[in-house]
Amino acid sequence: MLDLAEPLSSWYAQGRAFAVATVVAVQGSAPRQPGAAMAVDADGTVLGSVSGGCVESAVFELCQEALESGRCFAERFGYSDQDAFAVGLTCGGQIDVFVQPVLPGRRPELGQALAGAASPDGVALARVVAGPDSLLGEAVMIRADGTWTAGVSDPALAATLRSGAQAFLANGSTGTLEVGAWREGPCEPVTLLVEASTPPPRLLVFGATDLAAAVVRVGAYLGYRVTVCDARPVFATRARFPEAAEVVVDWPHRYLDTQELDPRTAVCVLTHDRKFELPLLQRALRLPLAFVGALGSRRSHEERLALLREAGVTDAELGRLHSPIGLDLGGRTPEETALSIAAEIVAHRHGASGLPLAGTDGPIHRVGRSTTAVRPAASERVPSTA
Known part of the structure; x- marks a missing residue:
């Protein structure tokens, strides 16, 4: 989401409804890394990209569905050997995408994160992208000075999100964090997507x-x-x-x-x-x-x-x-x-290596030093209230 912070901050300030699809995890060769985002507003205006083109139409439809239902979705896209025309990544990789609607008057922590991403010190945004349906999309935004804003109903989960955001903000990285016991007593594990926006190098x-x-x-x-x-x-x-x-x-x-x-x-x-x-x-x-x-x-x-x-x-x-x-x-x-x-x-x-790709083997798209390696999210779409 912070990949498109500047235009989305403007949309949020204008009170426009939109949905954002964010790459959560990557396996194999894929055009874009975790944190890459595509946004669609209620009028069908599109910003950004999650795959460089090969699954954009399907993601567009997911964003429209999220806007209509007000729910979050997790979806996996990969290459299909059986059907060359199936929705998938022709490069042979696999990406997990999390789609979240952002509706006027809701999720102030998202609006603050989008506005803060342009600040000199940067911010981090931690969101639940896998886990209990009722928790999907809950988020914490934290600034470099330690102040934070939460849109989380459970204080223990808020503390978990805040801790994850701090760690990724310190490294200026983006990735996922799996959390098992995030509170005392029985609780389902959750997966956090943490996006850090830091000043340019x-x-x-x-x-x-x-x-x-x-x-x-x-x-x-x-x-x-x-x-x-x-x-x-x-x-x-x-x-x-x-x-x-x-x-x-x-x-x-x-x-x-x-x-x-x-x-x-x-x-x-x-x-x-x-x-x-x-x-x-x-x-x-x-x-x-x-x-x-x-x-x-x-x-x-x-x-x-x-x-x-x-x-x-x-x-x-x-x-x-x-x-x-x-x-x-x-x-x-x-x-x-x-x-x-x-x-x-x-x-x-x-x-x-800096060598011609034609003379090398191995994956073309790699997880760079500035990006934290991530584990794939759930393979099936999971609906939930945003």
Whole structure:
């Protein structure tokens, strides 16, 4: 649901009735991961996607059914060997989808979660997607500061949802959590879907060059909050980098020292100048960052390694440096080179090889490092009051 937070928050504020289908679990090769969502309002307007196209019509009908009945549904879609035209995933995978209606004046915790997903600190939303019929769709929204809103009738279940939401929010991940004994005495187990919406990851680009401008564009397109930093004010200007979230005039290493960075941050060093890149890399390679890459030829890379070793950077730290930066795409223009840099960042983020898919085996769509692996929900549709 939080996958479509911005437009759905607007729908909720307008008092529009809509239903949201959210991917709960994935097995095998599937186009989208848990948390991917598709929404349909009472007029039939559609937002988002759960499968990239192959089961969208069936999910559309489920959303309409949920709106008409006011009930939640769980549905599994998979490939059918017997009937190639059956509703299913032609890629051979399997997805579990949870459909929930959101009606005007009901579920304020969902409205608050949708609005809060755009906040700088992010939120997490935990919902019951499998278990007793009467509990399906009950939810808790929690903010980074610990405050929360619940739409849950049972205090013990509210505490369980809150605990699950906190854990996933801390990791910025989305997935399911199975809970057996969630209160004292006999109780049916429940499965929670927890979606975390966190601020976008940062991409720090050092060196205000033409290549940097192309990297900024592709980084912003991929959803990064991009910063350009250069010590030369004549080059580091807003006019040259309109897509950047910020343009900073400062020495790169000094700017890095002022930042609170998380393990999702990527750093691209494009300065071509030793006085800028060496002190910067000494610091960056000792920080728990997602990616640190530096531009240069193979010869300049070897010289850079030697100078960094002389400065006390260890071999283990140097092993984290991606240089020469980028995948081998053969590109020559700034845009082509930026594409190769972005491709390496994405491949590293998901633990992928960067090789052509035609020359590899195994699943094409994998559970990325930023996504918590999940267990499939119930295989049959289960109706319940939302």
